[in-house]
Amino acid sequence: MTQARPLIALYPGSFDPVTLGHEDIARRTLRVVDQLVVGIAETSSQAKTPAFSVEERLELLREVFRDEPRIECEAFSGLLVDYARQKGAGLVVRGLRAVSDFEYEFQMAQMNRELSPGLEFVFLTPDAHLSFLSASIVKEVARLGGDVSSFVSAPVLRRLKERFR
Numbered sequence: 001m002t003q004a005r006p007l008i009a010l011y012p013g014s015f016d017p018v019t020l021g022h023e024d025i026a027r028r029t030l031r032v033v034d035q036l037v038v039g040i041a042e043t044s045s046q047a048k049t050p051a052f053s054v055e056e057r058l059e060l061l062r063e064v065f066r067d068e069p070r071i072e073c074e075a076f077s078g079l080l081v082d083y084a085r086q087k088g089a090g091l092v093v094r095g096l097r098a099v100s101d102f103e104y105e106f107q108m109a110q111m112n113r114e115l116s117p118g119l120e121f122v123f124l125t126p127d128a129h130l131s132f133l134s135a136s137i138v139k140e141v142a143r144l145g146g147d148v149s150s151f152v153s154a155p156v157l158r159r160l161k162e163r164f165r
């Protein structure tokens with residue numbers, strides 16, 4: 001009897017830092033795949049001046065997903081399609097918030113399909129109360145001394161307080 005290969009998904013992003021929005025998408029993904037690789041895109045043009053280093057972001061990701069053995073967190077550089085192939089991922093997961101995410105995500109998915117026709121892109125929407133949340137807005141509020149405890153996990157909150165004390 002042949003055994004089906006595990007379905008592996010890649011969830012790429014900057015995760016600067018990981019928010020409850022990211023966590024929601026990652027945990028939802030686990031309902032439909034066997035394993036999930038959360039990949040910090042080191043060369044992402046979206047994170048030119050990150051608040052946290054790649055190492056710090058990775059440490060936080062590993063901490064928030066510590067309870068989930070089916071999630072592996074790593075950093076990667078270079079093309080997303082190459083990394084997906086290297087990890088054996090057959091699909092890439094992205095979160096869709098408001099309409100504003102759509103154009104960029106659509107462009108990126110189409111380009112990546114040209115580069116790697118076998119790779120599928122899947123878009124998930126978060127819980128309604130997280131649908132306006134971005135790492136940038138969390139950093140902005142934390143920097144100004146606002147309470148972001150409803151939007152990030154405890155280790156992230158601690159790190160934000162240290163950073164923006």
Ligand code: ADP
Pocket residue numbers: 012013014015016019020021022025046093094095096097101125126130131132133134135136
């Ligand atoms: P951001 O800095 O905008 O939070 P990232 O580059 O870290 O974004 O995002 C990685 C992926 O996670 C993207 O697909 C993004 O749309 C998605 N994402 C980020 N925040 C949320 C959220 N609150 N709900 C759903 N998806 C999200």
